[in-house]
Amino acid sequence: MRSIWESQAWLESDVVIVGGGLVGIQTALAVLHRQPRARVMVLERGFMPTGASTRNAGFACIGSLSEVVSDIDLLGAEAALDIVRRRYDGLQGLLSSCQGRDIGYLHHGGNEIFLDEHPSLSRIEEVNEMLRPITGTTTFQIRHDLVSAFGFSARVRHLVHSPVEGTLHSGKLVRALWSMAQQAGVQIRTGSTVSRVESDPAGTIVHVQGVSQEYQIRAGTVIVATNAWIPELVQDHEAAKITPARGQILVTEPIESLPLKGSFHFDEGYVYFRSFEDRILLGGARNLAFEEEATTSHDITTRIQDALEKLLREVIAPYQPTINVEYRWSGTMAFSPSKQPIVEHVQPNVIVAFGCNGMGVALSHSIAQRVAEVLGN
Numbered sequence: 511m512r513s514i515w516e517s518q519a520w521l522e523s524d525v526v527i528v529g530g531g532l533v534g535i536q537t538a539l540a541v542l543h544r545q546p547r548a549r550v551m552v553l554e555r556g557f558m559p560t561g562a563s564t565r566n567a568g569f570a571c572i573g574s575l576s577e578v579v580s581d582i583d584l585l586g587a588e589a590a591l592d593i594v595r596r597r598y599d600g601l602q603g604l605l606s607s608c609q610g611r612d613i614g615y616l617h618h619g620g621n622e623i624f625l626d627e628h629p630s631l632s633r634i635e636e637v638n639e640m641l642r643p644i645t646g647t648t649t650f651q652i653r654h655d656l657v658s659a660f661g662f663s664a665r666v667r668h669l670v671h672s673p674v675e676g677t678l679h680s681g682k683l684v685r686a687l688w689s690m691a692q693q694a695g696v697q698i699r700t701g702s703t704v705s706r707v708e709s710d711p712a713g714t715i716v717h718v719q720g721v722s723q724e725y726q727i728r729a730g731t732v733i734v735a736t737n738a739w740i741p742e743l744v745q746d747h748e749a750a751k752i753t754p755a756r757g758q759i760l761v762t763e764p765i766e767s768l769p770l771k772g773s774f775h776f777d778e779g780y781v782y783f784r785s786f787e788d789r790i791l792l793g794g795a796r797n798l799a800f801e802e803e804a805t806t807s808h809d810i811t812t813r814i815q816d817a818l819e820k821l822l823r824e825v826i827a828p829y830q831p832t833i834n835v836e837y838r839w840s841g842t843m844a845f846s847p848s849k850q851p852i853v854e855h856v857q858p859n860v861i862v863a864f865g866c867n868g869m870g871v872a873l874s875h876s877i878a879q880r881v882a883e884v885l886g887n
């Protein structure tokens with residue numbers, strides 16, 4: 511049985527957010543910004559956030575040329591541009607809210623490389639005109655000169671540079687956001703796995719498995735921001751149809767005089783690499799094994815890691831006689847059926863917030879703002 515002190519001070523909150531990744535923590539900040547007197551609590555199952563947000567590649571990007579063209583063809587120009595606008599605005603919002611914090615942001619620009627001809631290359635001018643009102647610049651520029659400057663193999667036939675992208679330190683970003691939320695008064699509880707969210711006439715009860723005990727927290731509103739793990743808490747809703755997608759990553763040991771700078775997209779966005787300090791971070795290639803990679807497991811596989819290493823040696827850094835890999839890991843992305851961000855009620859006082867679809871650095875800020883709007887004042 512709980513004491514009245516425990517119940518009122520520790521087990522009640524106006525807003526409970528489940529999941530402390532980029533969406534969850536920024537939602538806490540956005541809600542408090544609109545409702546400064548609200549009691550806001552974040553429940554995170556890990557010792558630190560252990561979903562995609564601290565295991566990603568740290569691209570602050572809005573989509574490469576081939577990705578934007580593919581979205582235009584798939585979703586239509588209006589919907590594709592809407593999503594680029596949300597990414598662009600979200601990125602500006604995130605960067606300005608973190609101003610003055612060390613998040614390792616570097617504005618070296620982004621690039622896409624092609625080993626073969628690609629239909630998107632002939633549409634570069636059309637896409638640039640569509641994106642100009644959003645980015646205010648020529649978003650995609652053909653830059654053959656950068657192929658040798660970055661040290662790539664001559665197999666790279668085309669390089670498209672984008673001045674609007676940057677890279678950041680994903681761990682420092684989430685740590686900065688957690689610290690901003692704590693300073694704003696958000697209660698963050700780690701080691702708190704939510705097992706069930708239940709509505710009754712008096713409100714909503716969040717069942718939490720703590721380290722050694724179970725707790726029930728009474729909440730005014732619950733926001734489920736657990737990304738790939740949403741189906742564990744939400745059934746009978748579109749959100750339950752989310753598809754997990756593992757992304758595997760490797761990071762090399764430091765490479766002397768590394769010529770590469772910035773972020774790089776390859777193979778229609780399935781492969782991505784970037785400079786980090788004097789190392790190369792390389793990830794993706796889940797298109798080599800779609801079914802095997804549709805998992806929330808954080809294992810890595812030799813199939814994907816070997817393919818990434820081959821690309822590293824043969825295409826990205828052929829100038830380097832030996833390259834040792836120092837870190838390998840994987841994280842879980844989640845794709846919504848519509849490929850769009852979703853903020854929706856699943857019960858009267860329960861909202862799901864997800865759908866970054868592999869671009870959470872850019873989209874999480876706007877998803878969080880949307881939740882705060884839906885909650886109102």
Ligand SMILES: Cc1cc2nc3c(=O)[nH]c(=O)nc-3n(C[C@H](O)[C@H](O)[C@H](O)COP(=O)(O)OP(=O)(O)OC[C@H]3O[C@@H](n4cnc5c(N)ncnc54)[C@H](O)[C@@H]3O)c2cc1C
Pocket residue numbers: 528529530531532533534553554555556558559560561562563564565566567568569570571702703704705735736737738739742756757758759793840841842843864865866867868869870871872873874
């Ligand atoms: C390998 C990889 C590379 C990526 N690269 C990039 C990139 O370069 N740029 C980019 O913009 N995006 C990238 N992404 C995507 C981006 O990381 C995600 O879109 C974003 O982090 C999603 O944030 P989120 O808060 O929705 O989810 P998550 O970060 O997954 O957060 C969900 C949180 O919920 C917690 N949780 C789960 N279940 C429970 C429960 N029952 N109770 C309590 N807590 C729970 C988890 O521990 C986790 O911390 C990448 C993703 C991966 C996996």
